[in-house]
Amino acid sequence: MKSTQNLFEKLSELRHQNQVSFHVPGHKFGRGLSELLAQQALSLEALDYTEIPGTDNLHAPDGVIFRAQKEAARIFGALETQFLVGGTTSGLLGAILGTIPRGAKLILPRDAHKSVLSAVLLGGIEPVFIMPEIDSAVGIAMGLTTVKVLDTVRQHPDAAAILVTYPNYEGVACDLGSIIEVAHQHGLTVIVDEAHGSHLGLSMDLPETALSLGADLAVQSTHKTLTSLTQSSMLHYGTERGRRLKPRISAYLSMLQSSSPSYPLMLSLELAARHYETKGPEEMQRLLALIDDFNITAASMGYKFMHGQMSLPEGFCFDRTRLVISGCDLGINGYQLYEALELDGVIGEYATPLYVVLIPSIVSDASDFDRLTSSLTRIAEIASPPSKPINSFEINVPKLRVAELPKRGVSPEQALWAEQERVPLSEAKGRIAADFLIPYPPGIPLLVPGEIISEEVLRIVLSDLGIQHKVNGLTDGLFAVLKSFGK
Numbered sequence: 001m002k003s004t005q006n007l008f009e010k011l012s013e014l015r016h017q018n019q020v021s022f023h024v025p026g027h028k029f030g031r032g033l034s035e036l037l038a039q040q041a042l043s044l045e046a047l048d049y050t051e052i053p054g055t056d057n058l059h060a061p062d063g064v065i066f067r068a069q070k071e072a073a074r075i076f077g078a079l080e081t082q083f084l085v086g087g088t089t090s091g092l093l094g095a096i097l098g099t100i101p102r103g104a105k106l107i108l109p110r111d112a113h114k115s116v117l118s119a120v121l122l123g124g125i126e127p128v129f130i131m132p133e134i135d136s137a138v139g140i141a142m143g144l145t146t147v148k149v150l151d152t153v154r155q156h157p158d159a160a161a162i163l164v165t166y167p168n169y170e171g172v173a174c175d176l177g178s179i180i181e182v183a184h185q186h187g188l189t190v191i192v193d194e195a196h197g198s199h200l201g202l203s204m205d206l207p208e209t210a211l212s213l214g215a216d217l218a219v220q221s222t223h224k225t226l227t228s229l230t231q232s233s234m235l236h237y238g239t240e241r242g243r244r245l246k247p248r249i250s251a252y253l254s255m256l257q258s259s260s261p262s263y264p265l266m267l268s269l270e271l272a273a274r275h276y277e278t279k280g281p282e283e284m285q286r287l288l289a290l291i292d293d294f295n296i297t298a299a300s301m302g303y304k305f306m307h308g309q310m311s312l313p314e315g316f317c318f319d320r321t322r323l324v325i326s327g328c329d330l331g332i333n334g335y336q337l338y339e340a341l342e343l344d345g346v347i348g349e350y351a352t353p354l355y356v357v358l359i360p361s362i363v364s365d366a367s368d369f370d371r372l373t374s375s376l377t378r379i380a381e382i383a384s385p386p387s388k389p390i391n392s393f394e395i396n397v398p399k400l401r402v403a404e405l406p407k408r409g410v411s412p413e414q415a416l417w418a419e420q421e422r423v424p425l426s427e428a429k430g431r432i433a434a435d436f437l438i439p440y441p442p443g444i445p446l447l448v449p450g451e452i453i454s455e456e457v458l459r460i461v462l463s464d465l466g467i468q469h470k471v472n473g474l475t476d477g478l479f480a481v482l483k484s485f486g487k
Contacts, residue, residue: 019346033227088195095245104125133145153183191218222273418434
């Protein structure tokens with residue numbers, strides 16, 4: 001039976017359940033945001049203003065918003081920074097549309113976020129996909145290698161830009177510095193989707209930031225791993241090459257974002273930047289110590305950390321704050337582990353058939369990890385481990401990404417404008433996709449409009465993922481395909 005709760009009732013119920021957040025947003029129910037407001041006896045809703053004298057204008061800033069953005073640029077090491085109220089999605093859309101002319105080529109990883117592919121479609125851009133390296137032991141995509149990027153650049157010397165995801169959802173950071181060097185040698189602009197990396201500058205024990213490595217443009221989800229509100233992000237201009245694109249990018253941002261931008265969102269970005277500078281390094285040091293202790297304890301109970309099972313290409317590294325944990329040696333798959341944690345009020349980010357992804361932040365504290373450890377202890381005590389250890393070849397490795405690029409039947413734009421019909425996905429082999437097909441999380445498309453539905457895609461969705469995993473584009477088992485093609 002479906003719930004009849006409305007949104008307010010559901011969110012109120014969740015907040016009264018004393019849950020512990022190991023998911024985004026990074027402010028963890030207001031920590032890091034509420035302290036300063038409480039000192040002034042204020043709340044965010046009390047500061048929900050519009051463009052009146054003195055409050056400035058996000059789309060033509062010359063006052064308080066201009067100064068807040070300038071301060072954020074200084075703190076994060078950018079030449080200039082723009083606040084985003086449409087999330088990193090809007091920043092990536094603006095950056096791509098403002099960088100790459102219609103019909104020009106963008107080199108990008110096949111496992112790029114949907115927002116990147118949306119920009120490709122909106123801008124009439126020619127995508128040149130590169131398959132990311134995938135770890136064979138655990139099935140996690142690791143990102144682009146410099147060798148593949150160099151080969152692709154040589155094959156497509158007319159490409160205008162390259163987009164790189166850094167780090168990815170599972171906390172793997174590619175050799176971005178080498179990729180940027182190759183790209184710049186061949187005249188390409190480098191756009192970095194750093195949605196999961198706004199915290200990286202807080203410790204030398206983490207991957208270097210995209211800006212420090214020379215990215216022209218970097219878009220960060222400040223709300224994911226720092227302390228701003230959901231949907232608030234930043235677009236950083238890292239080089240003069242990037243800054244020269246600002247007028248055009250700004251024009252697109254003014255079209256893509258609301259003409260009535262949220263002042264609570266913008267204020268939360270200003271406060272998050274201040275928190276990052278004044279408290280962030282110390283809090284990150286404490287967080288990494290908590291993680292080290294937790295990893296030892298969890299491993300002693302029989303849990304596996306996926307980072308420890310992987311073999312990274314040269315120059316790659318891990319974001320230590322991203323916890324990718326499996327109960328496979330205890331006989332527990334990823335979905336079961338997620339649900340068992342949820343019963344104890346410990347809420348992770350997402351699960352696959354093999355593992356659970358947990359995202360602490362700089363405001364997570366010892367009590368959060370105590371709850372997590374207690375829950376894992378209970379789960380391990382009632383688990384039924386397999387009779388023999390599970391080696392890497394017997395693990396149910398999740399298939400969240402295609403191993404081979406799907407063939408294109410028509411262009412994405414042609415697919416969207418063609419006549420469509422919805423058919424059972426199980427009967428759609430060989431048909432042409434009219435929509436995105438995206439397991440969410442992590443929001444990485446298996447299919448893009450215009451691509452031919454393969455046996456591999458059907459297996460991933462109908463078998464490997466399991467019914468617990470939400471797949472956007474699929475409704476009651478039906479998927480949109482082109483009516484007059486591929487029958």
